[in-house]
Amino acid sequence: MFNWNDLIYFLELARQSRLMPAARRLKVDHTTVSRRIAELEKDLSVKLFDRKPDGFILTEQGHRLFAIAERIELETGEIQESICATPSAPTGRVRVVSMEGIGAFYLAERFAELAEKEPGIVVELATERHLINLTKREADISISFVPLSGQRLVMRKLGQFRLALYAAPNYIRRRGLPRTRDDLPAHTFVDYVGDLVAIQPVHWLFDVLEPANVSFLSTSMHAQQNAIAAGAGIGLLPLFSARSHPLLIPVLPDEVQVMRDVFVSVHEDLEFVSRVKVVLRHLTDIFKRDVDYLTKL
CATH class of the missing domain: 3.40.190.10 (Periplasmic binding protein-like II)
Structure with missing residues (x-):
């Protein structure tokens, strides 16, 4: 008969794919995770993981156990909520x-x-x-x-959020404020690194234009905002982000409205x-x- 507690280690390793992250989540040493998995495999007489260079990959039997172990985990978590006369606050x-x-x-x-x-x-x-x-x-x-x-x-x-074009006062002093959308191609922009955009809807500047002049690119929206605030160029930012920097000035707010x-x-x-x-x-x-x-x- 296998040890039910070994399922906890099995689930975490299946989700993390590596010993160290699984051990950190379980607050144990990685050797403990390895030992408990080995004991579970021995007790069940099956191979649950293939050890690959990129981590631990579930075998066919491992996938079957994973589905069962998840159901057990879910039912165990509901015991206190369903059985106790006075359920405790969620934790x-x-x-x-x-x-x-x-x-x-x-x-x-x-x-x-x-x-x-x-x-x-x-x-x-x-x-x-x-x-x-x-x-x-x-x-x-x-x-x-x-x-x-x-x-x-x-x-x-x-829900939704809106994005708008923003620029810093020192950029506007140097380059002027665009008066119409047709003025935008003559300006300099801050943008994402195109080939590193993992989710295309995040490359939101393309909803407005594909800029010819770009002074700074980053995969980080936070970094882009700091560059815009420093005067590097005009950029498209979510309102929830731009509100945190009071110096940023909206550019063509009535003409450019991008929603996500x-x-x-x-x-x-x-x-x-x-x-x-x-x-x-x-x-x-x-x-x-x-x-x-x-x-x-």
Whole structure:
């Protein structure tokens, strides 16, 4: 008979693919993870992982066990909520993944609000340039600018945000302020590094023009904003980001209005887990509350 506790180590290694990240999540030594997996494989008389240069890859038997172990994990998490006469407040970690800009300039502050209301919940905010695989449980919740696709994902639109062109006073003193959209090609811009854009809707400047003159490019929206504020050129920024820098001046705000949708996705097995439900409800509430903040200059 195998040790049920070994399933915890199995699930985490399956999700992380490497010993060290799995060990950090479990707060144990990586040798402990390796030993527990070896014992589980011995007890079940099956090979659960192929050891590859890029990490631990589930075998066919491993995938079968993963589906079963996830169901066990979900049912175990619901015991206290369903059985106890007085369920306790939701507790635990919820990993939310998003793009860097919206994570740093909007979500981080709003999750601080959640921490005050729900001190038992710890949000892990991970920012990535690429789309995280929720099916592999690399995160619990995804916030993205494109709808995610994958097996057993629940996805819906959270809201929208607006982007506008901005420039710094010293740039405007040097180069002048564009009066019409036709003036834009003569100006200098700050933009994304085109061949490193992982999600095309993030390359939002192309909604306005493909600039001929670019002084600075970065994969980081934060870096772009700092460059624009320093006078490097004109750039297209979300309102939630530009509001953090009072010196930035809107350029052609009535003529240039770019909108992006925001989607939230969660694996269907996690949708009704209490701690995840709390975070999902908070996200819904803040996007509803902040409509004007996100879309109106």
